[in-house]
Amino acid sequence: MSIDFKKSNPIYVQIAYQIHDKVLLGEYPEETKILSIREQAIKFEVNPNTVQRSYELLQQQELIYTKRGLGYFISPGAKEKIKILRKERFIALELPVIFKNMLLLDMNEADLIRYLEDYKKTIKQKNA
Amino acid sequence: MITLQNFSYSYKKERPIYQDLDLELPPGKVYGLFGKNGEGKSTLLKNMVGLLYPTKGVIKVGNAIPKERKPSFLADVFMIPEEVYIPSISPMSFVRTYGALYPKFSFDHFCEYQDKLDVPETKNLKNLSFGQQKKFYIAFALACNTSVVLMDEPTNGLDIPSKSQFRKLIAATMRDDKIYIISTHQVRDLDMLLDHILIVNRGELLLNSSVGVITEQLAFNFYPQRQEHATVIWQEEVVGGYAVVEQNMQETETPLNLEQLFNTSVMAPDKLKEALLSSKTTVL
Numbered sequence: 001m002s003i004d005f006k007k008s009n010p011i012y013v014q015i016a017y018q019i020h021d022k023v024l025l026g027e028y029p030e031e032t033k034i035l036s037i038r039e040q041a042i043k044f045e046v047n048p049n050t051v052q053r054s055y056e057l058l059q060q061q062e063l064i065y066t067k068r069g070l071g072y073f074i075s076p077g078a079k080e081k082i083k084i085l086r087k088e089r090f091i092a093l094e095l096p097v098i099f100k101n102m103l104l105l106d107m108n109e110a111d112l113i114r115y116l117e118d119y120k121k122t123i124k125q126k127n128a
Numbered sequence: 129m130i131t132l133q134n135f136s137y138s139y140k141k142e143r144p145i146y147q148d149l150d151l152e153l154p155p156g157k158v159y160g161l162f163g164k165n166g167e168g169k170s171t172l173l174k175n176m177v178g179l180l181y182p183t184k185g186v187i188k189v190g191n192a193i194p195k196e197r198k199p200s201f202l203a204d205v206f207m208i209p210e211e212v213y214i215p216s217i218s219p220m221s222f223v224r225t226y227g228a229l230y231p232k233f234s235f236d237h238f239c240e241y242q243d244k245l246d247v248p249e250t251k252n253l254k255n256l257s258f259g260q261q262k263k264f265y266i267a268f269a270l271a272c273n274t275s276v277v278l279m280d281e282p283t284n285g286l287d288i289p290s291k292s293q294f295r296k297l298i299a300a301t302m303r304d305d306k307i308y309i310i311s312t313h314q315v316r317d318l319d320m321l322l323d324h325i326l327i328v329n330r331g332e333l334l335l336n337s338s339v340g341v342i343t344e345q346l347a348f349n350f351y352p353q354r355q356e357h358a359t360v361i362w363q364e365e366v367v368g369g370y371a372v373v374e375q376n377m378q379e380t381e382t383p384l385n386l387e388q389l390f391n392t393s394v395m396a397p398d399k400l401k402e403a404l405l406s407s408k409t410t411v412l
Binding site: 008009010011013038041042044045046047048049050 | 158292295296299300302320321322323343380381382383384
């Protein structure tokens with residue numbers, strides 16, 4: 001069995017994820033105009049064709065759309081769509097890693113729930 | 129488009145640098161040219177601008193033949209050598225004198241780029257350090273807005289913030305009708321800017337492939353143990369495990385690792401070619 005320790009994503013996917021994050025964090029509300037391909041390329045110091053691919057991916061995911069001659073905008077309902085996409089990814093890729101470690105370390109569901117409750121409490125305290 | 133047909137070049141008859149090389153470089157791309165020291169990267173660039181003449185074969189840049197050195201050709205191509213030669217004059221005299229040779233030269237662009245690269249003001253260019261002179265030259269070169277820009281180790285001598293600014297300038301000035309060729313050893317300086325990789329070794333083109341095809345066909349992975357399966361193309365021991373270049377069997381892609389790619393092209397050229405040839409969207 002081989003384990004990938006550093007199975008990172010290609011740059012164009014990472015850029016798309018960064019835009020996902022900004023939508024989730026509320027930095028990019030619906031109908032916000034986002035940076036042009038060129039501006040984004042300059043910001044990240046990458047090839048404009050790479051950003052082109054990121055934007056194609058985002059368009060495919062129906063998260064952004066173009067207005068002719070005006071640029072790229074965040075689609076209505078983008079936040080909800082990203083949550084669904086992220087959830088699928090979390091369940092498929094991140095949860096198995098957590099489960100595997102739980103089995104290795106003899107942890108059960110009750111442990112998990114306890115830590116989750118602790119975590120929720122700290123978050124609440126931070127926000128209070 | 130830059131086209132090479134049967135291109136051969138040798139400094140000494142008995143030791144050819146290039147032999148019967150065919151190559152087509154369409155516009156709209158940033159090409160990365162890699163090779164070990166003395167393998168002919170600069171020689172290739174110099175042949176493309178007419179500083180050297182092919183021993184055999186033809187080079188065409190657009191419709192022009194560099195060797196003829198026609199003014200219309202020279203006005204639309206710029207080469208930034210590794211070590212720039214700067215005369216002992218003021219920046220303004222330099223810009224006025226040499227800018228006049230390039231019809232698309234923009235003084236506004238020059239000021240903007242010079243500002244971004246943080247070139248200090250001076251009465252005489254000779255007072256600038258090597259790195260500052262190079263930055264001045266890069267600002268000037270990009271402001272000439274030529275269709276072809278050949279850069280030989282452009283980031284050598286640049287400080288850390290300037291390298292970042294240089295990358296921004298490349299991203300900002302690249303256009304669909306331009307060709308940028310960057311020859312470099314600094315694989316980590318420019319890897320995210322490149323569209324296409326060219327690797328030369330012993331006069332041969334070991335690799336001529338778009339980054340898209342490379343990342344679709346190859347996976348750059350790291351494993352704690354040595355890998356023995358048939359899809360491995362090349363692996364080497366690194367701190368903590370093995371850096372492995374293998375055929376990409378997944379739908380997803382891994383980021384390009386230029387250092388690994390370069391080593392693979394030198395150490396396992398045939399396996400690498402085979403893996404890339406199986407591409408569905410061959411753009412070789």
